[in-house]
Amino acid sequence: DIQMTQSPSSLSASVGDRVTITCQASQDIKNYLNWYQQRPGKAPQLLIYDASFLQTGVPSRFSGSGSGTDFTLTINSLQPEDFATYYCQQYGDLVCSFGQGTKLEIK
């Protein structure tokens, strides 16, 4: 099974900052990688699919990059509503799995 390792597990930042979250796969998954945001008490929302494609309706300050085993989610100019938990998710072998999550908190 493919394992996903996200880092950091938590992160403190301020409104207006630029932050980067990384996700590493245990084997080559090409670009079969999605990113989700989950606000407290809410269902997750899709942000980025296939590593770098912005889901419709998601602000352009979110971007994704990477392929193979190493992937990055970048959020430019953090807004108050961006403080949430972020998950990567792979589907490299038709069986999905999520990273353990990164909690983004206000500094």
Next chain:
Amino acid sequence: QVQLVESGGGVVQPGRSLRLSCAPSGFTFSNYAMHWVRQAPGKGLEWVALIWYDGSNKKYVDSVKGRFTISRDNSENSLYLQMNSLRVEDTAVYYCVRDPLYCTSTSCHFRMDVWGQGTTVTVSS
């Protein structure tokens, strides 16, 4: 609007069974693959199961294989998760999730683009 509504959660003893349902609306259900994803209290997301748009293919996380069965009835616009031999560690919020899955000759591409609000399953004696 596009919506997924889960039902069927509750409190159940270890070893017993429960069936979750998901009612989609606002889109053509039979055009989409569907997932169940769960989240234990205070924990991260765990993918549970996937079913192709026509039910022809199903996948499961190892921890539920042989105990859980995902199914769908496109004529009734419903998705199900039959959970047998429940364990304490199955306690979680269970989300029904839509996927506009598309496949080429060489690969399939998944993305979970619409999520329900979840139904809570508690396994406890």
